[in-house]
Amino acid sequence: MTSVIVKSRGKFVSTDSRERMVRSAASLIRTRGVNATSFSEVLADSGAPRGSIYHHFPEGKKQLAEDAIRWTSERVLAHLRAGAPATPADVLKRFIDMWRKVVLTSRGTAGCVVAGVAIDTDAGESGDVDLVRSTFRSWTGLLAEQLRAAGVPSERAAPIAVATLAGMEGALILCRAEGNAKPLDTVAEELLRLLPSAAPRPVSSGARRR
Amino acid sequence: MTSVIVKSRGKFVSTDSRERMVRSAASLIRTRGVNATSFSEVLADSGAPRGSIYHHFPEGKKQLAEDAIRWTSERVLAHLRAGAPATPADVLKRFIDMWRKVVLTSRGTAGCVVAGVAIDTDAGESGDVDLVRSTFRSWTGLLAEQLRAAGVPSERAAPIAVATLAGMEGALILCRAEGNAKPLDTVAEELLRLLPSAAPRPVSSGARRR
Numbered sequence: 001m002t003s004v005i006v007k008s009r010g011k012f013v014s015t016d017s018r019e020r021m022v023r024s025a026a027s028l029i030r031t032r033g034v035n036a037t038s039f040s041e042v043l044a045d046s047g048a049p050r051g052s053i054y055h056h057f058p059e060g061k062k063q064l065a066e067d068a069i070r071w072t073s074e075r076v077l078a079h080l081r082a083g084a085p086a087t088p089a090d091v092l093k094r095f096i097d098m099w100r101k102v103v104l105t106s107r108g109t110a111g112c113v114v115a116g117v118a119i120d121t122d123a124g125e126s127g128d129v130d131l132v133r134s135t136f137r138s139w140t141g142l143l144a145e146q147l148r149a150a151g152v153p154s155e156r157a158a159p160i161a162v163a164t165l166a167g168m169e170g171a172l173i174l175c176r177a178e179g180n181a182k183p184l185d186t187v188a189e190e191l192l193r194l195l196p197s198a199a200p201r202p203v204s205s206g207a208r209r210r
Numbered sequence: 211m212t213s214v215i216v217k218s219r220g221k222f223v224s225t226d227s228r229e230r231m232v233r234s235a236a237s238l239i240r241t242r243g244v245n246a247t248s249f250s251e252v253l254a255d256s257g258a259p260r261g262s263i264y265h266h267f268p269e270g271k272k273q274l275a276e277d278a279i280r281w282t283s284e285r286v287l288a289h290l291r292a293g294a295p296a297t298p299a300d301v302l303k304r305f306i307d308m309w310r311k312v313v314l315t316s317r318g319t320a321g322c323v324v325a326g327v328a329i330d331t332d333a334g335e336s337g338d339v340d341l342v343r344s345t346f347r348s349w350t351g352l353l354a355e356q357l358r359a360a361g362v363p364s365e366r367a368a369p370i371a372v373a374t375l376a377g378m379e380g381a382l383i384l385c386r387a388e389g390n391a392k393p394l395d396t397v398a399e400e401l402l403r404l405l406p407s408a409a410p411r412p413v414s415s416g417a418r419r420r
Contacts, residue, residue, distance in 0.1 A: 033330040035245035111329055115383045119321055119329050120243040133387040162393055163400035166380030173325045173379050174372070177343040183372055190373035190404055 017048035018056040019071075024048075026068040030113045031106065034065050034120040065117050066131055072113045073135045080142050088195045091146040092164055095139075096188045099168045100181055108179040111172040140165050152196060160194050167191050227258035228266040229281075234258075236278040240323045241316065244275050244330040275327050276341055282323045283345045290352050298405045301356040302374055305349075306398045309378045310391055318389040321382040350375050362406060370404050377401050 024046035028037040039053050039061060057063045079098050085091040102110050118132045143161035148154055167187045174183035234256035238247040249263050249271060267273045289308050295301040312320050328342045353371035358364055377397045384393035 033243050033245055035243055036330055116329055118383050118386050119326055120246055129387060129389070133389075136384060136387050159396045159400055162384070162396045163377065166384055166393060166397045167373065167377050168380065169383050170376030170378065170380030173328050174346060174376055176328050177339060177346050179339070179343075183376060186369045186372045187376045190369055193404060194400055 017046065017052045020046040021048045021052060021056060021064065022067045022071045025064045026072050026113045027110075029065060029068055029116045030072075030102070030110045033116045034061075037061075037065075039064075062128065066128065068113050069117060069131055069135055073138060076139055077142060080139075080146065085146055085150060088147050088150045088152045089192055091143065091150055092160075092188075092191055092195070095143060095164060096168065096184070096191070099172060100184055100188075103172065103175045103181040103184055108175050108181070111176060112169055115169050115172070136165060156196060160191075163194060164191050227256070227262045230256040231258045231262060231266060231274065232277045232281045235274045236282050236323045237320075239275060239278055239326045240282075240312070240320045243326045244271070247271075247275075249274075272338065276338065278323050279327060279338075279341055279345055283348060286349055287352060290349075290356065295356055295360060298357050298360045298362045299402055301353065301360055302370075302398075302401055302405070305353060305374060306378065306394070306401070309382060310394055310398075313382065313385045313391040313394055318385050318391070321386060322379055325379050325382070346375060366406060370401075373404060374401050 021042050024042045025037060028041055028045060042048075042064065043050055043053070057067075076098065080094060083094070085094055099112075102112075114132055114135050117128055140158070140161040143164060144157040147157040147160060152160065167190070168184070171184040171187040174187075175181055177183075231252050234252045235247060238251055238255060252258075252274065253260055253263070267277075286308065290304060293304070295304055309322075312322075324342055324345050327338055350368070350371040353374060354367040357367040357370060362370065377400070378394070381394040381397040384397075385391055387393075
């Protein structure tokens with residue numbers, strides 16, 4: 001079997017069997033939820049040898065799901081930090097476009113790994129909810145910070161960030177139902193209307209449509 | 211065992227073991243998703259006898275999940291139709307308050323049955339996605355119809371309805387992560403800002419906060 005010393009949980013420095021398993025888990029969880037994702041499927045999808053499971057994930061599926069969340073979150077945060085959004089609309093669009101790609105590349109069948117764990121997690125029974133919460137907060141925190149940096153008043157930045165994350169998470173569910181990205185595009189347009197009128201895409205009480 | 215002749219699938223006319231099982235399934239699915247909800251748990255929660263499963267749900271868990279969606283959807287539509295919302299804000303608030311109660315009564319652990327099925331359903335493998343789609347469409351259709359009746363311009367009503375459903379579905383996920391209704395309240399306030407300024411709660415480019 002592939003022998004890799006993993007020095008730090010949650011850090012992925014090479015394309016070893018561990019990382020391939022985490023990528024596969026993320027892909028499967030966002031398509032079918034965490035409960036319906038089995039280790040066998042992760043092994044089949046990643047091509048990792050069976051022995052990898054207990055070598056890399058001695059704590060079982062819960063550990064694999066947590067690593068899938070961390071891996072996804074690192075990618076989300078890196079995507080948001082890439083480039084320098086100049087306007088509030090750019091900030092939202094960068095976040096929205098990322099989810100739009102998830103919908104388009106999966107033809108509407110994939111959602112968000114973190115939501116997949118959140119919905120399948122009984123809050124009373126699992127510590128996963130702490131990781132889900134801190135992950136969502138890191139995303140809305142960065143979005144709000146970038147909105148403020150782009151000129152959105154401080155008291156508006158945080159609620160717009162929360163509404164944007166909620167709107168995208170909900171849109172992903174509607175896109176699964178519709179099998180296309182149309183609900184996401186509709187929600188995106190509405191979210192952009194929340195930006196102060198100084199933003200480059202002002203909207204005046206519903207008169208404007210693209 | 212309770213002997214009941216069920217004349218029509220999806221119709222619930224008495225508090226028999228079938229209805230109790232559907233109620234229990236809805237409650238369990240919205241807390242932990244459809245895959246983690248077993249027939250045994252539904253039986254334990256509903257107090258229905260084991261023989262009820264094949265008597266009432268010969269097609270198995272898929273049929274039970276579908277009936278849980280139908281049962282929920284009937285309640286959602288009836289809730290929206292109850293009373294006569296006078297303003298666009300009333301329309302949104304009636305829908306929002308319904309989800310707020312779900313969060314509050316479950317102390318943040320319950321979400322939406324339909325989303326629970328949508329996220330756990332592999333679109334390529336199941337016909338459940340058709341029911342999920344038609345259910346979501348019936349909700350946004352009624353919301354849009356009520357918004358129009360309350361004076362929202364026709365071209366704005368449908369996108370606001372879709373954004374409201376997406377916002378609520380996403381907010382339910384964030385509420386599970388936070389264990390409280392705060393994300394839902396934040397999203398609700400933002401959704402109300404989308405209403406045309408003729409609505410009773412106008413918002414002028416972020417200057418107003420409650």
